[in-house]
Amino acid sequence: MRRLGQIVVVGILLLAGFNVFAEETATKDFDFGRPDFQAVVSMLSMEGHGTHDVSNCSVKKLYYDEIAEMMQKGMTKDEVIDYYVKNLGEQALQAPPQKGFNLTLWITPFVLLLVAAVFIVFILKKWRNRSIPAGETSIAPEESETEQEILSSMIEAERKKYM
Known part of the structure; x- marks a missing residue:
């Protein structure tokens, strides 16, 4: 009986591993450089991870795999964007x-x-x-006539000294 339980557990683990492997190989065949795929990826904020590097960010990897799977099923760029906007709202987009x-x-x-x-x-x-x-053209206050006469006589006196 114990042996049968171990076989069942190993079988379930193998099937789960095979299922993950099958999904992983399905997205490995996908061309991540496709223009429509890159257009979708550039429009999504990916929960704030949109500017991260794919090789270092597990959240961005999940989004890439999910989008690739959708596009393999035949969804267009607009359908994928609409799916995310419907489920996450406009904050799913990089720019509203x-x-x-x-x-x-x-x-x-x-x-x-x-x-x-x-x-x-x-x-x-x-x-x-x-x-x-x-x-008014100047900012200086107006001078009276006597001040002007005194100033002109001083200028005349100085000019005569040097002539």
């Missing part, structure tokens, strides 16, 4: 689709920067126009 509310989120920062720049230019022009009243 650029439509609807997401498009607003893409555009809003640039619009705000443009509005802020226009506002700053408008305020600076307004401040500049306030600091120099109309008709």
Whole structure:
């Protein structure tokens, strides 16, 4: 009886190992360099492991094998992407689709920067126009006539010294 139990356990382990081996060889025949496969892989974030190296990251390996298996079954690029979006939501993608509310989120920062720049230019022009009243060209205060006469006589005296 004990012998029979050992044989059953060994048989189950062999079948499980064969099943894993069969799945592994099925994806080994798959061309991971296919353009449609690479397009799908580049669009998925893979739970934050999308930028990791395949040789070092077990999560990315699992995603690669799963995507390869789906594509071997005949699923197209769009069907694979839709499968992940349906199951994991839009966070499954590296970048959200650029439509609807997401498009607003893409555009809003640039619009705000443009509005802020226009506002700053408008305020600076307004401040500049306030600091120099109309008709004045210099910032120095006006001199009285007597001060001008004294200054011109001093300049004349200095000029006569050197003539």
